[in-house]
Amino acid sequence: MRRTARTAVLTAAASAALFTAACGSEAERVEPTTAPSSPADSADGAESGSFTPGDYEATGSYQTPGGTQSVDVDLTLEADGTITDLDVDGNAEGGNSEQFQGKFESGIDAEVVGKKITELDVSKVSGSSLTSGGFNDAIAQITDDARA
Template sequence: MAGSSSSEEPEPTPAEASEMQESPDQEATTDDAVGTDETVDASYADGGYEATGGYQSPNGPETIAVSVTVTDGVISAVEVTPQPTNDTTERYQGMFAGGIADEVVGKSLDEADVSRVAGSSLTSGGFQSALESIRQDAKAS
């Protein structure tokens, strides 16, 4: 009975289904097919999202505004609006804003992780902070 049912896997009896779940190999397959928790957690609603991210510079606290468009869980557009408090921050935030699209557009929202863009490393902390808020908003949508 078990030998003939292996070619008829799409129609297992309740007993065969139970056996499949007890087998480690089959359990992994079953989890992959049925376990949608990870997919649900990583799913994001399409749309535009905005957040402000803060970080600490040598001159004090700074912020940047981040706008992201998500399509099928992937960043399809990004815009960073500098909010500098001094000339040095203005320069670094401007460089960051000019280079961020090349780093994150086309990546999934979960994979977008930057540490330095166009020579600006501190601004990335504000971007990551804003991106985390955007992830939460996109999941809740």
Template sequence: MMSMSVPSSVRKSAAVVGVAGLLVLAGCSGPADAEDAAGTGAESDTGSDSQSSSGAGEYADGTYTADGSYQTPETVEQISVTLTLEDGIVTDVEVSGDPQARETEQYQGQFIDGIAEEVVGVSIDELDVSRVAGSSLTGGGFNAAVEEIKDQAAA
């Protein structure tokens, strides 16, 4: 096996480039992640302070209700969304609607049946539903209601 001798200046330059690359990558992560990547951060606690360190909003625990609307080819439809939050995480969801069109009744029903598995256990700041159980338009009304709930729950 052949060994190569690499000049000291090349090794030092490579080390500097490597450290600079790590710093750039650490800058791309959130504040808590950057500390952990640099090896200087302690493991964060999972209390309510963890939301503010991740850049997420802080929300008061509770149950909140808001209405959202969305356009279908036939009409504008309304849904009502109730979310229960604990530490900014959705622990329960209820959606109800009053469909104006026969087809909307089917799609709202599919959305209502499938929404819990999409949002329960997820941070309210990460909610952005689109197609749920075959229903693609109802998500727009849901997302509008979530934005209103965020405003209500903001601490």
């Protein structure tokens, strides 16, 4: 009986360690999909509404299990930071990345057009969560370029 109790405790400890490792691993993969400091930028108030209106483009990159991928983002920005037009083109050449980029492209306009660039926090669109990391990278570049 003593041996059975010890085995049960070791099994529970091993299960807990595996669960923790799996959760930590998932958190690391999801973390890059949050917008890089955009919400914090709007919190200071000083530069949140002052942009040079016009057309902007940037390429954002992100990591996948298959390697580094990228997306091209073209948008039109108003002086108050409102996005009025958006075009996202993925650069994947096959496999899962191409599929997920296609899903992302088909749903991103509804999430972004009409919103202020400093308020964006895209984490998952149409089932694609990793592509948003590249999108957020490009948005951060455009935000820096467009500040008046």
